[in-house]
Amino acid sequence: MSALAIEIPYWGQSLLRVLGGLVAVLLPAGTIVYVFLFKMMSFMQSRLGPMEAGPYGSLQLVAEVGKWLQKEDIVPTNADRRIFRMAPIVVLVSTFLLVAVVPFGPDAWFTDFETGIFYALAVSSVSVLGILMAGWASANKYSLLGGLRAAGQLIAYELPMVLAVVGVVIQAGTMNLQQIVVAQNSGSIFGFDGLGNPYVLTQFVGFLVFMVAMQAELSQAPFDMPIAESELVSGYMTEYSGFRFLIFFIGEFATAGVFAMIASTLFLGGWGLPFAWFGWDSVDSVANWMNVAGPVIVVTKMMAVTFLVMWVRFSSPRLREDQLQRFAWKVLIPLSLANIMVTAVFKVVA
Amino acid sequence: MAIVPGLVKGLGVTLSTLVRTVTKGSNTVQYPHEKEAPPVRARGVIALHQDNCTSCMLCSRSCPDWCIYIEAHKELAPPRREGGKPRQVNKLDRFDIDYALCMYCGICVEVCPFDALFWSPEYEYSEPRISDLLHDKTKLSEWMETVPEAPALEAGAEKKK
Numbered sequence: 001m002s003a004l005a006i007e008i009p010y011w012g013q014s015l016l017r018v019l020g021g022l023v024a025v026l027l028p029a030g031t032i033v034y035v036f037l038f039k040m041m042s043f044m045q046s047r048l049g050p051m052e053a054g055p056y057g058s059l060q061l062v063a064e065v066g067k068w069l070q071k072e073d074i075v076p077t078n079a080d081r082r083i084f085r086m087a088p089i090v091v092l093v094s095t096f097l098l099v100a101v102v103p104f105g106p107d108a109w110f111t112d113f114e115t116g117i118f119y120a121l122a123v124s125s126v127s128v129l130g131i132l133m134a135g136w137a138s139a140n141k142y143s144l145l146g147g148l149r150a151a152g153q154l155i156a157y158e159l160p161m162v163l164a165v166v167g168v169v170i171q172a173g174t175m176n177l178q179q180i181v182v183a184q185n186s187g188s189i190f191g192f193d194g195l196g197n198p199y200v201l202t203q204f205v206g207f208l209v210f211m212v213a214m215q216a217e218l219s220q221a222p223f224d225m226p227i228a229e230s231e232l233v234s235g236y237m238t239e240y241s242g243f244r245f246l247i248f249f250i251g252e253f254a255t256a257g258v259f260a261m262i263a264s265t266l267f268l269g270g271w272g273l274p275f276a277w278f279g280w281d282s283v284d285s286v287a288n289w290m291n292v293a294g295p296v297i298v299v300t301k302m303m304a305v306t307f308l309v310m311w312v313r314f315s316s317p318r319l320r321e322d323q324l325q326r327f328a329w330k331v332l333i334p335l336s337l338a339n340i341m342v343t344a345v346f347k348v349v350a
Numbered sequence: 351m352a353i354v355p356g357l358v359k360g361l362g363v364t365l366s367t368l369v370r371t372v373t374k375g376s377n378t379v380q381y382p383h384e385k386e387a388p389p390v391r392a393r394g395v396i397a398l399h400q401d402n403c404t405s406c407m408l409c410s411r412s413c414p415d416w417c418i419y420i421e422a423h424k425e426l427a428p429p430r431r432e433g434g435k436p437r438q439v440n441k442l443d444r445f446d447i448d449y450a451l452c453m454y455c456g457i458c459v460e461v462c463p464f465d466a467l468f469w470s471p472e473y474e475y476s477e478p479r480i481s482d483l484l485h486d487k488t489k490l491s492e493w494m495e496t497v498p499e500a501p502a503l504e505a506g507a508e509k510k511k
Contacts, residue, residue, distance in 0.1 A: 043371040044364040047378040315360040 017110050024099050024110075028257030028302060029250055033061055035303070036310040037253070044314050068249075071242030079239065080137035087137060088240065088247035090130030095254045097123045102261045103178045105271050105294030106286040116177040117169065120262055121162055124217065127255065128154045131226070134248075135236040146235020149321060150226035153216055156328040157223075161213035163336035167206040167343045168199050168266050177265050182283045185272035196274035200267040205339045207267045209332050214263060215309055216328070218256050222316035223324060256309060257302060264301035271298045390498045393454045394473040395485075397493035398445055402466035405440040409458035409467060417451035418458060419444060445487035450480050470496040 008016070038060060042049030050057030075081050101116040103109040113119050128151055135147015169175055172183040187197025200207045216223035226235045237248050264270060271294030272286075280286050319327070379386055388394060405422035421444040426436040459467045470493050477483050485493075503509065 040368065043368045043376075046367050046371050047376045048371075048380065051380060311361060311364065315364040316357065 021096055021099055021110060024102070024104070025096055025254045025258065026250070028261075028299065029254035030061055031303070032253045032257050032306055032310075034058060036306060040307075040310060041314050065246060068242055068246040073243055074239075074241045076139055076239050078139040080139070083133050083137035084239075085244070087130050087134035087236075088244045088251065090133060091127045091251040092247050092254070094123055094126035094130065095251055095258055097126070098255070098258045099261070101177055102258065102265060102298070103181055103271060103294075104298055105291035106283055107288075108271075108291045108294055109178060112178055113176065115175045117165055117175050117180070117262075117266070120177075121158070121165065124255075124259070125154065125158055127251070131236050134240070138236070138239040140239050142232045142234075143236050143238045146226045146228070146232045146238070149228075149232075150219065150236060152321075153219065153223065153226060153324060156325055157213045157216035157332075160209050160328060160332035160336045161217060163333065163340060164203075164206040164209040164213065165266060167203050167336070167339050170340065170343045170347050171199060171202060177262075177270070178283070181265055181270035181272050182275075184269045186275045186281070188276075196269055196272070196276070198267065198269040203267060203339070203343070205335060206343075207263075209336045209339070210263060210267065211305075211308065212332060213328075214259050215312060216324070218252070218259060218309065220256070220309055220313040222312070222319045224313075224318055225321055225324060228318065256306060260302040260305035260309065261298055263305050264298060268301045268305070270301075271295070273297070388471040388473060390471060390501070391469065392471040392473070393456060393469050394471045395449070395469075395475060395493050395496075396447055396452075396456075396459060396490070397468045397470045397497050398447075398487060398490035399466050399468065399494055400442060400445070400487060400491055402464045403442055403445065404464055404466075405442055405445075406463070408461050408463065412457050412461045414455060414457065415451040415453055417448040419446040419448070442487060445490060446484050447490060448484045449475070450483040468494065468497040470494075471498065472496040 034057075038049045038057065050060035053059040053063045075084055098120055100110045101113050101120050103112075131150040131154075132147050135143045135145075135150065138144070168180065172180045174180060174183065184198050185196040189195060189197055189201065219226050226232075227237065228235055232238070237245060240248060271290070273290075273293075275281065275286070278287065405420050407420055410416075410418040410420050420442070422440045422442050424438050425441045427439045429436055456469065459469055472493060475483075475485075
């Protein structure tokens with residue numbers, strides 16, 4: 001907030017950050033649901049999707065939210081009431097905590113953590129707790145199975161995700177997401193700096209592993225066994241209705257958006273343009289207008305990454321539970337370990 | 351790793367469908383605004399030709415859902431030939447089909463020995479209240495107007511006497 005000429009008191013800054021966090025979580029979530037879930041999926045199935053509410057059905061989500069808010073908030077008789085009610089909120093809160101470390105511009109960040117990516121990966125695991133709570137407290141066999149599957153899956157895929165990020169961290173030499181963005185955009189490839197050095201080029205294996213692990217973390221098909229509507233009746237969400245289901249729903253797509261933002265920050269250069277274009281040499285010399293352009297760039301990259309996630313989701317059938325675990329432990333983890341080793345060798349030699 | 355080409359192929363199918371839908375339009379129509387004509391022999395609704403019905407109850411008894419209700423009384427009709435006895439005929443009091451129960455199997459149409467029931471392709475008769483889906487004999491007779499002409503017999507087919 002140092003770029004602003006006016007001095008904002010601490011409470012004002014906090015308020016702005018909370019509002020900014022709400023916008024940064026809810027706006028991408030809504031956009032993703034409309035653009036990908038409603039429209040892209042329909043087009044991929046040769047239909048038009050919602051067309052009635054607003055032009056081209058753009059207000060469909062508003063209508064859906066209105067419908068959910070009207071519904072009765074049902075808690076099953078045998079459910080553990082307090083935990084049942086808390087669970088969706090735990091899931092959503094982890095998303096809000098996650099967006100706190102994503103940088104949107106040279107000065108447009110919520111918090112400038114030194115260990116930003118470490119924090120992000122740690123906080124993203126909190127949602128597992130919410131899902132386990134939901135599965136257990138529902139007192140329903142399907143929910144319990146779904147919750148256990150989710151826990152097993154998220155823990156299994158947390159590992160390759162962390163290991164994929166380690167490659168980036170080694171190459172950038174920092175865990176601060178802001179510094180990772182700067183390192184990518186001020187870098188060069190064999191002396192050519194017109195592109196910067198987005199890590200998707202050097203860390204392609206890491207990017208691949210990260211994307212697959214992200215798909216599983218978000219439990220999107222082909223890794224949607226925890227939800228598995230055809231066998232587990234939506235798993236841990238079976239007993240939820242109305243407002244609390246809405247929170248799970250927002251949480252799912254908001255997390256997709258925030259994870260996509262983190263992926264684009266780590267691998268695609270984040271908010272930055274290659275610094276060589278404008279002759280910037282460090283983050284302090286970056287022009288102020290990047291604080292406005294940055295969020296637009298991040299959201300554009302987020303949409304591109306989300307497109308990949310959703311494209312795979314709408315094209316793939318569900319894997320079996322043992323295939324899922326085998327893939328994580330026998331393919332992804334060795335692959336990302338090899339990636340770390342190669343990266344480390346190059347880091348030391350080069 | 352043999353599954354990788356399959357995955358890529360799947361991605362290709364969805365992407366080409368996406369491009370085709372955006373450029374050439376979808377395979378579906380926006381129903382209330384535009385309608386597709388159903389095939390001539392579509393099973394939309396069952397029409398009743400009252401004059402042919404002898405209230406033999408075959409349709410009602412063969413209905414798997416028991417959704418046809420028939421009540422009738424006997425009446426005397428003038429004799430066919432001069433000097434004969436008056437004939438006894440069954441007069442329909444009630445012929446209802448409950449479309450809330452009907453599963454459109456068409457057994458009643460098949461089983462009717464006197465050609466009193468016909469399929470009509472008309473399908474737009476949904477109702478806000480479920481009780482309104484019980485069509486009485488007046489309404490069932492009105493559907494007769496929508497029954498298409500029977501298709502011409504194939505060359506060499508055995509003609510019904």
